[in-house]
Amino acid sequence: MTVAEQPLNVVGQSVNRRDGLGHVTGKTVYVDDISFPDMLHLKMVRSPVPHAKINGIDFSEAEKVPGFVRALTHKDVPKNVYTILTLIGVGPDEEPVLAEDKVMYQGEQVAAIVAETEQAAMEAVSRVKLDLEELPAVFDVEEALKDGAPILKDWGTNYFVYDYEYDLQNPSRKVRFGDVEKGFAEADFIVEERYQTSPIEHAPTETTGCIAKPEPDGRITVYTNTQALFFTLDNTALILQVPFQKLHFVGGTVGGGFGGKVDVIVEPIATLAAMLTGHPVRYAFSREEEMRSSSSRGAWRMCFKDGVTKDGRILARQVTSYADAGAYNRHTPYAVTKHAANVAGPYRIPNVSIDAYCVYTNRQPSSAMRGFAVTPASFATEVQMDKIAETVGMDPWEIRFINAYRNGEMRPHQKEVEDATLIEVMQAAAELVGHELSEDYKQMSSGWGE
Amino acid sequence: MASKIVSLTLNGREIEIMVKPLMTVQTLVREQLGYTATKAGCKQGGCGGCTVLVDGEPMQSCLLPVEDIAGRQVTTLEGLTPSDGLHPIQEAFYENFATQCGFCTPGMILVVKALLDRNPSPSREEIVDSLTGNYCRCTGYEPIIQAVSDAAQRMNGR
Numbered sequence: 001m002t003v004a005e006q007p008l009n010v011v012g013q014s015v016n017r018r019d020g021l022g023h024v025t026g027k028t029v030y031v032d033d034i035s036f037p038d039m040l041h042l043k044m045v046r047s048p049v050p051h052a053k054i055n056g057i058d059f060s061e062a063e064k065v066p067g068f069v070r071a072l073t074h075k076d077v078p079k080n081v082y083t084i085l086t087l088i089g090v091g092p093d094e095e096p097v098l099a100e101d102k103v104m105y106q107g108e109q110v111a112a113i114v115a116e117t118e119q120a121a122m123e124a125v126s127r128v129k130l131d132l133e134e135l136p137a138v139f140d141v142e143e144a145l146k147d148g149a150p151i152l153k154d155w156g157t158n159y160f161v162y163d164y165e166y167d168l169q170n171p172s173r174k175v176r177f178g179d180v181e182k183g184f185a186e187a188d189f190i191v192e193e194r195y196q197t198s199p200i201e202h203a204p205t206e207t208t209g210c211i212a213k214p215e216p217d218g219r220i221t222v223y224t225n226t227q228a229l230f231f232t233l234d235n236t237a238l239i240l241q242v243p244f245q246k247l248h249f250v251g252g253t254v255g256g257g258f259g260g261k262v263d264v265i266v267e268p269i270a271t272l273a274a275m276l277t278g279h280p281v282r283y284a285f286s287r288e289e290e291m292r293s294s295s296s297r298g299a300w301r302m303c304f305k306d307g308v309t310k311d312g313r314i315l316a317r318q319v320t321s322y323a324d325a326g327a328y329n330r331h332t333p334y335a336v337t338k339h340a341a342n343v344a345g346p347y348r349i350p351n352v353s354i355d356a357y358c359v360y361t362n363r364q365p366s367s368a369m370r371g372f373a374v375t376p377a378s379f380a381t382e383v384q385m386d387k388i389a390e391t392v393g394m395d396p397w398e399i400r401f402i403n404a405y406r407n408g409e410m411r412p413h414q415k416e417v418e419d420a421t422l423i424e425v426m427q428a429a430a431e432l433v434g435h436e437l438s439e440d441y442k443q444m445s446s447g448w449g450e
Numbered sequence: 451m452a453s454k455i456v457s458l459t460l461n462g463r464e465i466e467i468m469v470k471p472l473m474t475v476q477t478l479v480r481e482q483l484g485y486t487a488t489k490a491g492c493k494q495g496g497c498g499g500c501t502v503l504v505d506g507e508p509m510q511s512c513l514l515p516v517e518d519i520a521g522r523q524v525t526t527l528e529g530l531t532p533s534d535g536l537h538p539i540q541e542a543f544y545e546n547f548a549t550q551c552g553f554c555t556p557g558m559i560l561v562v563k564a565l566l567d568r569n570p571s572p573s574r575e576e577i578v579d580s581l582t583g584n585y586c587r588c589t590g591y592e593p594i595i596q597a598v599s600d601a602a603q604r605m606n607g608r
Binding site: 016019022023029032033206256258287 | 552
């Protein structure tokens with residue numbers, strides 16, 4: 001019997017979920033369902049303002065709360081300043097685990113309080129006095145790049161510097177393909193538009209959290225609902241300057257993530273608190289912290305200029321995009337690269353120029369969320385395609401068939417198209433919605449008809 | 451104010467517990483008694499993940515003081531699950547893929563139990579209406595609605 005003749009056990013079959021029985025009986029164990037008798041609770045002192053210099057922190061009243069165990073500041077964190085994507089070579093380090101001399105967004109972690117009960121920890125947090133000197137803040141990506149804007153980064157700019165690994169100082173992720181000026185000159189129409197998307201909270205039903213538990217052999221077991229277990233383990237080890245094997249991360253059960261649980265926020269500080277107190281320590285966000293302090297989907301502003309001929313061919317596309325990273329990198333430098341590779345859309349355009357900026361503002365950091373950086377690109381590209389169709393006076397289906405990319409073509413970021421399906425997807429979609437296509441488009445193929 | 455002793459029936463067992471003033475049923479079942487099927491999603495009455503049945507009616511346990519339900523019958527998902535398998539609603543949720551992350555599932559199932567007890571053959575509209583207080587951020591509402599229809603058929607066939 002050949003492989004092709006063997007019966008399929010999974011493909012085409014309905015297979016029940018492995019975790020389904022746990023879910024329908026309520027026996028699935030989430031982090032919040034775990035507790036230990038000697039467990040301590042960690043709560044965070046957060047910045048009440050978007051940008052300020054920290055002159056001092058006074059714990060004296062907090063220490064008087066019954067059940068108070070200890071406070072932690074940046075001085076307790078072995079390698080306090082980090083950047084999550086250091087694991088894939090992104091630098092420099094720029095986010096403090098706990099704020100040092102300044103805060104950069106409202107809700108930023110300033111000091112941790114560990115107490116015997118959650119109530120005691122919250123009470124102690126409310127009694128910590130922060131001596132802050134407010135600084136001018138910037139909340140808009142284009143404002144942040146203007147002369148005179150408050151500069152947020154030690155290296156002197158409000159943008160991430162790309163290509164430093166090649167000794168370059170590029171303020172944007174650049175894509176250059178053909179000659180856009182030549183394309184604009186040959187075009188019959190110029191279509192310009194600005195697009196804007198907003199931050200979106202993931203709002204998982206289970207908030208972000210973990211419990212770090214010291215073991216008799218000196219290791220720390222961390223029960224966490226992270227979406228990125230080993231990524232988080234590695235970053236935690238780097239921040240705490242301990243060997244990786246000293247940490248044992250237990251996870252995989254996530255009560256909703258959607259990209260909101262890939263940053264490394266609760267684990268390093270809970271693990272440190274467990275090491276310093278010798279007790280299991282729980283650090284989980286309240287609903288308010290999840291909404292106001294955790295990373296959101298990033299906001300984007302995208303400015304398009306397209307040169308188009310009377311018969312609907314796009315000859316040139318120039319895009320300038322700004323990602324609002326908020327106060328820190330998190331995953332945004334990587335997101336911008338993804339964006340730059342995709343914002344020209346699944347179309348064959350001979351002349352393309354893209355500049356995508358990772359911009360810092362005094363807003364809560366943004367990070368991963370379902371197709372982040374590409375979803376806003378698709379939104380802008382497709383609205384722009386409709387606008388082009390309207391300008392040229394063509395059917396919006398037609399404009400996409402005329403410009404659809406096909407196998408063997410080079411995309412602007414120098415990747416050859418190998419798996420194009422746009423034409424076939426549009427043909428299937430037209431059939432589903434009952435849209436009659438002309439015979440030419442029905443016969444069209446991503447493989448040039450081979 | 452001092453703590454006081456409250457008696458009630460939880461999952462068919464009569465219990466006496468010491469409760470602080472305004473301590474919620476959510477805290478009682480999860481933290482004091484270890485019945486963790488009842489979830490703590492928002493702790494402000496917004497998500498429905500903490501739903502329990504009180505004398506058969508769904509209530510959000512995060513907003514419900516224990517002292518208010520003295521003497522009454524409380525059911526969590528642990529109490530609905532038969533010792534020898536699954537309740538027909540659980541079977542229907544399992545087989546219709548009405549779970550994704552699973553965090554909203556206990557609350558959903560208890561709300562559906564209350565619905566089917568008072569209306570054994572609900573319309574789609576009535577099913578949707580009964581689930582409006584229960585949030586599924588994985589947005590798996592369609593299979594959940596299908597599972598409720600399927601559960602109704604299973605229970606009516608028995």
